[in-house]
Amino acid sequence: MLLSTSPLRSLSRYFSPGLPWLAVAPILFRDSQVSRVGYWIGWTERLVLILFSEQMRDRKKIKRHRRGLGRRRRAKPELEAHYQSELVDYISANGHRLVVGDLSIHLAKEFGFCYGVDRAVEYAYETLKSFPERRVWLVGEIIHNPHVNEKMLEMGIQFLFGRYGDGLGYDAVSREDVVILPAFGLPMEDMERLHRVGCDLVDTTCGSVIMVWKNVQSYAQEGFTSVIHGKFYHEETMATASRATDSGGHYLILLDLEETMLVCDYIRGAGMDQESFLERFEMAVSPGFDPDAHLERLGLANQTTMLMSESLQVAEALRRAMVDRYGEKQTSERFRNFETICSATQERQDAILELLEQPLDIMLVIGGYNSSNTNNLAHIAGRKVTTYHIDSAKGILPDNVIDYKPVGAKDPVTKEGWLTSGPLRIGITAGASTPNNEIGAAILHILEALELQLPEEVAAPI
Numbered sequence: 171m172l173l174s175t176s177p178l179r180s181l182s183r184y185f186s187p188g189l190p191w192l193a194v195a196p197i198l199f200r201d202s203q204v205s206r207v208g209y210w211i212g213w214t215e216r217l218v219l220i221l222f223s224e225q226m227r228d229r230k231k232i233k234r235h236r237r238g239l240g241r242r243r244r245a246k247p248e249l250e251a252h253y254q255s256e257l258v259d260y261i262s263a264n265g266h267r268l269v270v271g272d273l274s275i276h277l278a279k280e281f282g283f284c285y286g287v288d289r290a291v292e293y294a295y296e297t298l299k300s301f302p303e304r305r306v307w308l309v310g311e312i313i314h315n316p317h318v319n320e321k322m323l324e325m326g327i328q329f330l331f332g333r334y335g336d337g338l339g340y341d342a343v344s345r346e347d348v349v350i351l352p353a354f355g356l357p358m359e360d361m362e363r364l365h366r367v368g369c370d371l372v373d374t375t376c377g378s379v380i381m382v383w384k385n386v387q388s389y390a391q392e393g394f395t396s397v398i399h400g401k402f403y404h405e406e407t408m409a410t411a412s413r414a415t416d417s418g419g420h421y422l423i424l425l426d427l428e429e430t431m432l433v434c435d436y437i438r439g440a441g442m443d444q445e446s447f448l449e450r451f452e453m454a455v456s457p458g459f460d461p462d463a464h465l466e467r468l469g470l471a472n473q474t475t476m477l478m479s480e481s482l483q484v485a486e487a488l489r490r491a492m493v494d495r496y497g498e499k500q501t502s503e504r505f506r507n508f509e510t511i512c513s514a515t516q517e518r519q520d521a522i523l524e525l526l527e528q529p530l531d532i533m534l535v536i537g538g539y540n541s542s543n544t545n546n547l548a549h550i551a552g553r554k555v556t557t558y559h560i561d562s563a564k565g566i567l568p569d570n571v572i573d574y575k576p577v578g579a580k581d582p583v584t585k586e587g588w589l590t591s592g593p594l595r596i597g598i599t600a601g602a603s604t605p606n607n608e609i610g611a612a613i614l615h616i617l618e619a620l621e622l623q624l625p626e627e628v629a630a631p632i
């Protein structure tokens with residue numbers, strides 16, 4: 171049984187440097203007495219290697235691809251066909267403005283795919299080119315955009331969790347598979363689970379998310395509780411929070427200013443008691459969190475896609491509460507704040523604020539309904555102008571009908587007659603996970619609804 175072909179196969183796979191020796195041993199020890207020694211050395215080596223082959227297999231180095239897979243050139247044509255838009259390129263190159271008849275379209279200066287999303291999507295395409303014979307999984311949505319996730323499905327990538335999968339979970343993954351980690355990263359326990367499986371990992375975690383993890387880890391190591399401005403149910407925030415506990419620390423996740431003020435009251439010794447506090451923040455604190463002990467030293471971090479203005483308010487409110495409790499001098503020892511909103515989020519928020527300085531009748535925000543940064547763009551626009559948040563170009567229906575999510579609402583609604591006749595100025599932006607072709611298609615649907623045609627020099631495929 172020891173000499174069956176299967177261990178030999180695994181031997182050749184995990185210990186191939188031993189094979190040349192097995193092949194040449196009988197030749198080297200050809201003559202009589204030496205040949206008997208050679209014979210036994212050969213078989214002893216085989217035996218030892220076979221016995222250890224399973225252990226070698228278990229020690230197989232897990233391949234973690236963080237810098238692409240060297241198939242960028244081969245993936246490029248598909249990426250361009252699936253996500254680019256000549257129309258959007260044209261508008262961007264012409265002052266971010268398109269005028270057709272009475273309609274003027276004003277595109278934000280920064281919109282759509284950010285560097286982290288670009289990289290994550292590209293790695294997924296490269297993975298398929300690199301491992302055509304192997305099963306490729308995504309843990310969940312690679313980014314929060316329906317068009318992109320549907321494309322992944324179409325191309326044969328399967329989902330372990332979430333609405334695009336069959337709820338198979340990690341039990342479905344085998345050592346021979348390839349798993350793509352999303353741009354938001356994975357919690358530590360999930361990483362450990364995948365390491366135990368031993369499959370190949372294509373890690374698309376964005377560098378800006380890893381920066382947040384580093385802050386949170388150093389807070390934990392220095393005895394600070396990480397206060398994360400984010401959504402406790404968001405993949406990125408779950409992954410970040412797990413870095414705090416993994417480094418021996420605690421965390422508290424705050425959604426908004428309202429929740430922050432409750433914590434500020436507690437720090438000042440006012441407001442709710444300990445039990446009510448733990449009940450109120452049950453889902454948003456680390457196991458064993460004790461507000462009396464763990465609010466004494468605070469380190470702030472953000473989910474990278476939060477509203478910058480709110481993050482600043484959260485930080486300032488907590489700092490003031492610490493000053494009230496401990497005084498200015500001690501607060502400098504007890505309070506740390508590193509701004510961890512990513513530059514791509516910041517640029518898109520700045521660009522929409524700039525766009526809103528000009529008179530607009532309508533603002534169209536395009537991006538997944540579960541996309542945090544897209545919702546924040548809609549939130550900014552909604553303060554100033556009538557705003558329609560659609561998750562894809564399909565939201566713009568014929569006969570002047572739109573399916574959209576009102577700002578701050580959970581579910582989409584349908585509205586008729588959203589486009590008015592006469593002069594109409596529409597501002598458009600898109601979240602960091604929205605591809606340009608969705609923006610291009612949305613613009614064409616608007617033109618169709620208004621029975622307008624692109625001038626010939628502009629006419630271009632989506």
Ligand code: SF4
Nearest residue numbers: 284286376378474512
């Ligand atoms: S939004 Fe920011 S953190 Fe998220 S993937 Fe894009 S660049 Fe990275």
